[in-house]
Amino acid sequence: MNTLGNVEPIVKSSLKDLYALLKPRVMWLAVFTAAVGIMIAPNQNSFFLSLIILLCISIGAGAAGALNMWWDKEIDNLMERTSGRPLPSEKISSDDAFVFGFSLSIFSVMFLGLVSNWLAAFLLGVTIFFYLVIYSIFLKKTTPQNIVIGGAAGAMPPLIGWVATTGTISAEPLLLFLFIFFWTPPHFWSLAIITKDDYAKANIPMFPVLYGVEKTRKLILLYSVILTVCSQIIAFTEIGGPLFFLLSNVLNAVLLLSAVRLFRIHKNGEYEREKRFFKYTILYLFLYFGFLVISNFFKTFSADIPLNWPNLF
Amino acid sequence: MKQLDLNRGSGNIKIGILLFIVVALIFSVTIVKLKQGALMQGYDHIIRQNMLEKNDE
Known part of the structure; x- marks a missing residue:
């Protein structure tokens, strides 16, 4: 045996x-x-x-x-x-x-x-x-x-x-949580539009598979707007500041513009726009968090540049 | 049979390195925490005043 x-x-x-x-x-x-x-x-x-x-x-x-x-x-x-x-x-x-x-x-x-x-x-x-x-x-x-x-x-x-x-939970990290939370749908759905046939084959009910590309583009725009709003709130907390406000809104402007342009196309070709949008969302997140670090890094070193919001209240 | 032993030998070395890294990590964290003033003693039989004060900080 x-x-x-x-x-x-x-x-x-x-x-x-x-x-x-x-x-x-x-x-x-x-x-x-x-x-x-x-x-x-x-x-x-x-x-x-x-x-x-x-x-x-x-x-x-x-x-x-x-x-x-x-x-x-x-x-x-x-x-x-x-x-x-x-x-x-x-x-x-x-x-x-x-x-x-x-x-x-x-x-x-x-x-x-x-x-x-x-x-x-x-x-x-x-x-x-x-x-x-x-x-x-x-x-x-x-x-x-x-x-x-x-x-x-x-x-x-x-x-x-x-x-x-x-050791404690405070508002700022919760806002960062919300920020990535609202960033995920535009990021992932632009990828899901490109690969939707793949998802359909595997029987996964991704949004574009169930409701089509146009509706997904609409939601990408909606979430981009919510993301931008969330970004404004972060800019006015302790971890934000004037410099961060300016830098982050350059990113937001490009994001909204790309989302609107995505929303405006009504044909389904090679999904070039989606590919570019997907890549931009990664760059967006990377730079956004990078700007947070830069803004907070300078705060600890120079008191001359107005990096904190003035105390109005 | 020789090949099997060789394969097993290289696996053992990998696991050895891994375990060494884990030990080194825990040891270094211990040293750093002690240098920062973490207490080395725990509550064993009696509650000691100096530990209570430390926890209150």
Whole structure:
């Protein structure tokens, strides 16, 4: 009798595959926004502890990505855009992916709690849970509002970074949360318009699949307007200021203009406008948070330039 | 059989490096936190006044 007969072939996964399992692009976006949350928060920690806090949030974000890929293996296989991911291309086994994602989640939450505080750790845990269970398992395949509600998970990193640094939740990080929350639909839906046939094939009820391209463009414009309003509120808080107000509204003007132009086209071709809009939303978020850092960086160094709002009340 | 051992060997080294990094991380965080004045002692048998004051800060 051959005792080795039923042994499954061992999948040798390389470090590169494990890295791809973390959804690097989404993870780096989370790292960036979390870093900004840490940097602009009052009561700064030492540089070393801030770095460790950022590391914990990055690992948590990557773990959430891995768990999402573990659950989405079948769908990812059906879609062209995602068929190259490590699970559908069988570079990593399903079980390995789950163990990897799960243990990293536990590690990141526990370590963040030990390094900073348990409120931040709790928020990180909730975020991972929300992304896997609420978004990936329940919402994604059931409602066209999937990415709107699910976007809450992606909006958490700056809040977690802020709470890990200060120990309390205040208005500013909640506004940053709302900002990314309202940024997600225009960002994701412009991509979903381009790849809507792919989503239809995988039976995912993305908004453009269900309600068509024109209606999606209308909503992209609507959310861009809400995003701009949210941006104005941020500009008038402690973390904003005149310089930030000016810089951010240059970004907002371009955003609104592109959204209006997107809304005005009534033909469906190669979706060139959507591609450009999608790329711009990434640049927009990157620069917006960059301007926040710049504005707050100068505040700590020069009192001469009017970087804070005058006290009117 | 030799190849299997080799594969296992390289895996062991990777896990070893990983564990070392984790230990180094926890150790360095401990040192930094102690330097900032975190308490090394916990409540074991009696509640001590100096710990209560520290927590109140």
